[in-house]
Amino acid sequence: MIKSVTGTKDILPSDIPRWIYLEKTVENVFNNFNYKEIRTPVFEETSLFARGIGEETDIVGKEMYTFKDRSDTSLTLKPEMTAAVVRSYVEHSLGAQQSLVKLFYISPMFRQERPQAGRFRQFHQFGAEAIGSPSPLLDAEMVQMAYEILKSLGLKNLTIKINSLGTPKTRENYKKILKNYLADKKDKLSEDSRRRFETNILRIFDSKIESDQIIIKDAPKLIDHLDEESKADFEVVKNQLSKFGIPFTIDPSLVRGLDYYTKLTFEIDSGSVGAQTALCGGGRYDLLIETLGGKPTPATGFAAGIERILLACENEKSFTVPEQTxxxxxxxxxxxxxxxxxxxxxxxxxxxxxxxxxxxxxxxxxxxxxxxxxxxxxxxxxxxxxxxxxxxxxxxxxxxxxxxxxxxxxxxxxxxxxx
RNA sequence: GUGAGCGUAGCUCAGUUGGUUAGAGCACCAGGUUGUGGCCCUGGGGGUCGUGGGUUCAAUUCCCAUCGCUCACCCCA
The missing domain is CATH 3.40.50.800 (Anticodon-binding domain)
Known part of the structure; x- marks a missing residue:
């Protein structure tokens, strides 16, 4: 018997009502915030993701579904949406029509990882991208939208973590500070972290290895070395979230796995799924558009995993769909x-x-x-x-x-x- | 890539200290007086016990391999 490929799942007729319920909820909230839907191809030229996401990331390094077509072009099934949306934004000069472009999507994504609870090789994300404004109000809006969708689905048990990575300049300065701090401790770091020391030092904070954590615990924190602008923006986000009545905690170790983030990063976790607690992650990425050949343009966004959210909803019995008749x-x-x-x-x-x-x-x-x-x-x-x-x-x-x-x-x- | 656990009907599972035709519940089909549901009752179909090999008089039960699934690590949605 031929079965579906490892890590892929059929969404059967009996599952569909719950998916539709979620999709309608998502569309409704995005509509309230005046975001317009965009659909891009499931595959792109490999170089888009390699450049956009970062060569050093796990996604690009070991998780992409990459293949050559008959004309020997290297193509990749999209592992995430932001790079694809930005490609489309630049290609079609969407910024020429209006200076702030607010987009949302619901789409399958592909990453070759070992499946486990809440992790698949083909999975689905919804998300939003706001391209064209540096306003921290938009950053706060991203958190607000994501939170609102999750609440609308009836989820409780949520935690919101935020952090700021600063501007490119402060980040570079901070990297030097961190490098100095770690220089004489380098030998004690794990193999992975020693590699990151050279390639992308910030991601050492991602390490879950205890010995790394001990070393990194007293390291200078990026959030204490922010430039005035980033600091001020971060304050605006925090104030705005408070005004929205959204509870959050500041997590200085929240660096996130994609290279393109600047300033605000955030993540929403659920205690109602397996070990993969992140339902949603996002942040500002002011450098990405120029990296992909556009004019320097500030932007912010987030992505959320539909399978994980539905899993959390099931475990919490957070909503029911009407009987089919x-x-x-x-x-x-x-x-x-x-x-x-x-x-x-x-x-x-x-x-x-x-x-x-x-x-x-x-x-x-x-x-x-x-x-x-x-x-x-x-x-x-x-x-x-x-x-x-x-x-x-x-x-x-x-x-x-x-x-x-x-x-x-x-x-x-x-x-x-x-x- | 690493580690652990599990693979018996469509689904959830029981079972065998190795021994006649492998079970239950649900689901499915038929019937319960000839034109009628949801409850109930009766009967029925459906499994090469993941696959391949080994041990044995005999294996679904033991051993090995293989494939698949699940969970966890790494990392992420």
Whole structure:
């Protein structure tokens, strides 16, 4: 038997209502904040991600689905959306139409990692990007939108962590400070961290190795070495979040795995999923647009993992979706009336009613059971003496009331069912 | 890439100190008087016990390999 590829999942009909509920919630919140949807291809030229996300990141280093097409071009299934959105923004000069472009997306992503609870090789994210303004109000807005979506889905058990990485200049200065601090301790660092010491020293803070943590614990913190502008912006974000009534904690170790972040970074965690607690992460990325060939343009955004959110929602039973129903199930009393039933179903479906009937020549009893299983609001009996006289019997499945209607006055039938 | 656990009907699982036709619940199908549901009752279909090899008179039960799944590490949504 051929099965779905490792780390991929079918979203079955029984799962769909929950997905749609989430998508509607997401769209609604983004709509309230006036973000417009964008859809980009599932694959891009590999160099987009290599440049955009950073060669030293785990995503680019070991997780991308990269392949060559027949013309020997290296392509990659998108592992995240920001680089793709920025590519589109630059390519189509979206900034020429309006100076601030607010975009959202809901899309599959691909990363070749070992699957575990809340982690898949094809997974889905929704997210937003606001390109064209350095305003910290937008940064606060990102946190607010993400939080609002999660709350709208009924989630509790959430923690919001924020941090500031400063401007490129302070970051460079700070890196020197950190480098000085760690220089004589370098030998005690783990192998990975020694490598990061050379390539991307900030990510040493990501290390979960205890010996690294001990060394790094008393290291100078970036947040204490921010320039005035970053410091002021960070204050604005904090104040604004407080005004929104959004609880948060400051986490100086929140560096995040993608190279392009500047100033604000944030993450929202849930205690209701497995070991992968991050539902959502984001921040400002003022350098990315120029890195990808655009004019220097400030931007901020976030991404959230749909599978993880749905997992948290399930574990918290945070929302329920309404039962699926159909308007009417047609029941054929005489087997030779199949085509009559089919024709009538067609007429009713044209009236925008959801209609179904039996295609398996099953008994009336079996048809009734089917109608019940489908949560049909009505069943309509076709056959017997009534049918010979041009009559049909309509039964209300919730109270059992039956009503005789004329086949000629189909409008009466339709209006009764629609009520 | 590393580590641990698990693989028996569509689903959730039981079972065998190795021994006749491998079980339950749910789901599915049929029927419970000949035109009617949800509850209940009766009956039925469906499994080469993940795959391959080994040990044995005999393996689904023991051993090895392999594949898959799950969870965790790394890292991330």
């Amino acid at each position: 159909i308007n009417v199930y047609l029941i054929r009393i005489d087997n030779d009336l199949e085509s009559v039933v089919s024709e009538l179903a067609g007429k009713l479906r044209k009236e925008n009613l959801s209609v179904d009937f039996d295609y398996l020549q099953r008994s009336v009893k079996a048809q009734m059971r089917e109608a019940n299983k489908l949560n049909a609001k009505y069943v309509l009996f076709i056959g017997g003496d009534e049918y010979k006289e041009g009559l049909l019997k309509l039964k209300n499945m919730s109270d059992g009331a039956e009503k005789i209607l004329s086949l000629e006055k189909i409008h009466e039938l339709i209006s009764t069912i629609k009520k």
